[in-house]
Amino acid sequence: MNKPLQILIVDDEELARRLIREYLQTHRDIEIIGECENGLEALQAIPEQNPDLIFLDIQMPKLSGLEVLELSGRDTGVIFTTAYDQYALKAFDLHAVDYLLKPFSQQRFDEALAKGRKMLGQANPGLHDLLARPISKLERIVIRDRGQLHVIPVDQIDYVEAQGDYIKIHTAAKSHLKTQSLSELEAQLDSNKFVRIHRSYLIRLAALKGLQRAGKDAQVALMLNGAQLPISRAGYERLKSML
Amino acid sequence: MHPILSNLRRLLWTMLAWLLAGLVSATILVLTGLAAWQNALFFAIPVLLIYGFIATSSYYVCRSLPLAKRSFFLVSAVFGGASLISGFTWLGICIIWNKLGRALGEPWAGIEISPQLSIVLAIGAVILYLLAILAHDVLIAFENLGAAERRAARAQLLARDAELQVLRSQINPHFLFNSLNSISALTSIAPASARAMTLELANFFRLTLAFSEKTKITLNEEISLCQHFLAIEKIRFGKKLQVKITLDPLSLTSLIPPMLLQPLIENAIKHGIRDLVGGGTIRILSIVRDGWLHIAIQNPVDTQPSSMPGNGTGLKNLQARFASLYADQARVSWVKSTDNFSLEMALPLEYTANT
Numbered sequence: 001m002n003k004p005l006q007i008l009i010v011d012d013e014e015l016a017r018r019l020i021r022e023y024l025q026t027h028r029d030i031e032i033i034g035e036c037e038n039g040l041e042a043l044q045a046i047p048e049q050n051p052d053l054i055f056l057d058i059q060m061p062k063l064s065g066l067e068v069l070e071l072s073g074r075d076t077g078v079i080f081t082t083a084y085d086q087y088a089l090k091a092f093d094l095h096a097v098d099y100l101l102k103p104f105s106q107q108r109f110d111e112a113l114a115k116g117r118k119m120l121g122q123a124n125p126g127l128h129d130l131l132a133r134p135i136s137k138l139e140r141i142v143i144r145d146r147g148q149l150h151v152i153p154v155d156q157i158d159y160v161e162a163q164g165d166y167i168k169i170h171t172a173a174k175s176h177l178k179t180q181s182l183s184e185l186e187a188q189l190d191s192n193k194f195v196r197i198h199r200s201y202l203i204r205l206a207a208l209k210g211l212q213r214a215g216k217d218a219q220v221a222l223m224l225n226g227a228q229l230p231i232s233r234a235g236y237e238r239l240k241s242m243l
Numbered sequence: 244m245h246p247i248l249s250n251l252r253r254l255l256w257t258m259l260a261w262l263l264a265g266l267v268s269a270t271i272l273v274l275t276g277l278a279a280w281q282n283a284l285f286f287a288i289p290v291l292l293i294y295g296f297i298a299t300s301s302y303y304v305c306r307s308l309p310l311a312k313r314s315f316f317l318v319s320a321v322f323g324g325a326s327l328i329s330g331f332t333w334l335g336i337c338i339i340w341n342k343l344g345r346a347l348g349e350p351w352a353g354i355e356i357s358p359q360l361s362i363v364l365a366i367g368a369v370i371l372y373l374l375a376i377l378a379h380d381v382l383i384a385f386e387n388l389g390a391a392e393r394r395a396a397r398a399q400l401l402a403r404d405a406e407l408q409v410l411r412s413q414i415n416p417h418f419l420f421n422s423l424n425s426i427s428a429l430t431s432i433a434p435a436s437a438r439a440m441t442l443e444l445a446n447f448f449r450l451t452l453a454f455s456e457k458t459k460i461t462l463n464e465e466i467s468l469c470q471h472f473l474a475i476e477k478i479r480f481g482k483k484l485q486v487k488i489t490l491d492p493l494s495l496t497s498l499i500p501p502m503l504l505q506p507l508i509e510n511a512i513k514h515g516i517r518d519l520v521g522g523g524t525i526r527i528l529s530i531v532r533d534g535w536l537h538i539a540i541q542n543p544v545d546t547q548p549s550s551m552p553g554n555g556t557g558l559k560n561l562q563a564r565f566a567s568l569y570a571d572q573a574r575v576s577w578v579k580s581t582d583n584f585s586l587e588m589a590l591p592l593e594y595t596a597n598t
Contacts, residue, residue: 012517013421013479019428038520061518062547083420102424140548153548 004031005117008051010042010068011081012060016102020055020081023109039063040149046072053116055100058082063149066131067142071149075127077120079112087136094135095126137190141169143176150176154189158207158225162200172225195242197221197235205242246382247299261295262288264371277360281351285344290337294368297329298375305379322376330368337364401563415509418475425479440478447471454501459593462529462536463495469505469527476512483522484512493531494538498593500568503561504538507586510557511542515584518545536592541585558586565590 007030011017017035024030033049036042038061046054046068056078058065065080066088080099082088092099098112141157143150152171161168162182169176178185186194186202196202207224211231214220219236221229231239247253265288272283304325308317338356345353356364422444429437450468454460466488477484504527511525523543530537558577565573569591577586 013425014481015425015428015432015479016421018432019424022428022431040520059517061520061545083424084416102420103427104424151547 002029004029005120006031006033006049006052008032008034008036008042008045008049008054010036010039010054010060010065011057012037013057016057016081020109023106024113026106026110027113039065039068042068043071043144043149046074051077052120053077053079053113055079055081058085058088063142066134069127070131071142071144076123077116078124078127079116087134091130091135095130097124097126097130132184133187138188141178141185143169143178145176152176154193154204155206157194157204158223159201159203159227159229160185170225170227192242195235195239197239198230198232201229201235203229211239245299245302246379246386247302257299258292258295261291261298264295265289265291268367272354278354279351282354285352286337286341286354290333290340293336294329294333294371297333298372300329301325301372301375302379302383304376305383310380310384322373326369326372326376329372330365333368334361334365398567401567417513418509421479422475429478436478440475443471443474443478447475451502451505457501459498460501461496461595462490462499462538465499465501465504466490466527468502469508472505472508480512480516480522483519484516485522485524486527487524488527490527490529491531494529494536496594497531497536498595499536499538499590500564504540506557507540507561511540511584514549515542515544518547518549519543531592534592536590537587538590539585539587541583543582544579544584546581 007024009017009020009032011020014037017037021032024032033051034045036045040062042054042056042060042065043063045051054074054077056065056068058080059082063071069075069078078097080088080092080097081102081104082099083102089099089101091097098115100109100112138154140154141152143152152169156171156173158170158172160182161170163177165179166177167180167182167185169178182196182200182202186196189202193206194202194204201221203221203223209222209224212220212222212228217233219231221231221239223229247257266284268291269280269283269287272278272287273280277283278286304321308321338361341353341356347353422440426437426440426444429440447468450464450471454464454468473484473486477486508525508527516523516525526539526541528537528539528541558575561575565575565588573588573590575586575588577584
């Protein structure tokens with residue numbers, strides 16, 4: 001006999017979790033290994049319990065369902081549940097990621113479960129794309145650094161620097177390292193607020209103090225926090241079109 | 244922008260008027276026997292057209308003294324001074340023009356400018372300049388009137404937008420679909436609770452529809468709407484959502500615009516309580532004091548920045564609504580600290596006639 005399908009239910013509303021529990025009762029080879037009521041709990045439970053399938057609510061305290069996935073690196077066996085989130089739904093459709101729209105019927109639930117079971121263990125490229133290119137622009141960036149969680153509102157970023165496979169996000173308080181490419185982050189941020197001034201530098205326009213000449217045809221960006229960043233020729237054109 | 248110089252049609256009409264003034268002046272010169280027709284026309288028409296341009300400067304004289312700041316002495320000094328300066332300047336131009344005419348040596352050019360005529364010309368010019376000031380004042384008044392009308396129309400539009408927003412927020416899809424999901428869960432677990440929640444939802448929407456047709460309702464009515472809303476949200480969020488309502492008995496029958504508090508409470512949950520792992524308490528307080536109705540709403544917020552910060556539309560709408568309903572007579576302000584959001588409003592105290 002097969003090992004039962006291990007399931008984690010993540011939703012901040014108790015009744016929503018109980019409904020999923022109830023719908024699962026009609027299925028026999030299932031084991032509910034846990035319930036989480038906020039994003040932090042889910043972030044802890046996912047690597048610890050390594051469930052086969054996660055029913056994941058999007059809007060939750062502390063971390064959203066999407067942030068939980070990004071931080072945990074999980075890219076398989078996820079079924080989103082949400083009542084209404086026009087941006088998320090658009091993104092799900094775009095990347096062919098399955099989701100349950102609350103309130104949902106037993107029939108629709110069974111379909112999603114069957115599909116999830118069939119795809120078991122296969123990485124879903126759609127999930128990865130969904131996180132890399134969200135439809136609505138990021139409002140905050142979440143970083144896990146040696147077990148500690150940092151939440152940075154994008155309005156507090158001064159500039160972001162590429163460092164090999166990492167990016168270094170500079171804020172007034174401190175800098176944070178994150179494994180991501182600068183281009184990917186650039187695509188996630190509001191292009192009216194952030195400008196790529198150089199291959200290795202992305203700045204928040206409001207944190208820019210001014211420009212300074214540095215020799216022939218070369219400019220340096222003076223930031224409000226005192227940093228001086230190089231500007232490439234293409235970066236200068238982009239910056240000029242925004243000032 | 245100068246209302247005449249910046250508008251070609253107005254400029255042409257103005258110049259036509261001054262051309263007529265030139266013809267009238269020439270006629271007077273002829274009728275008083277001071278000059279022959281050719282000489283009178285050659286003299287009067289150019290100088291009056293020039294004066295037409297000089298007189299448009301009165302627009303700036305008018306603008307320098309806004310209507311609200313005028314006193315008799317100031318007006319006499321500024322307007323009189325400006326008129327005298329332009330009048331005498333013009334007299335100089337007249338004399339120079341006449342000299343140039345005479346220098347031609349032709350019989351049809353040049354007139355005799357006696358000291359008496361000089362005085363008449365100067366006085367006439369001063370009076371014309373004063374008339375120009377008057378005309379510009381009227382023009383400016385019309386312009387201001389137009390601007391005021393546009394402002395009023397804009398304010399009305401904003402208010403209508405705000406009302407629409409209020410109505411739309413009542414059918415918040417999040418609230419509705421999540422509530423239906425809760426009912427769906429309750430039907431098998433606790434059928435009686437499912438029924439109770441359905442009834443609360445029905446009551447909430449029924450009251451919303453009834454109130455949205457009215458311009459004012461009592462605070463008590465608004466609170467009962469909020470109670471239905473909160474009853475539903477308490478089923479969804481359980482113990483996480485606590486509410487403490489403290490109302491001044493005097494405030495219960497006072498009148499407020501409908502749907503004033505419910506959207507604020509909805510936001511207190513959406514941007515406050517919901518983000519908190521342990522939940523929290525929303526406090527609602529009303530006080531009547533010195534002819535004012537004060538209402539305060541407070542809720543804890545998570546210290547960690549939200550993944551979906553509000554864009555402040557709700558609060559801006561509230562301000563626009565107050566501005567259109569009460570002009571300057573109502574206030575709303577809010578403060579967000581790291582772990583708390585508090586909003587206060589003050590409205591003029593109103594009761595219906597029969598209460």
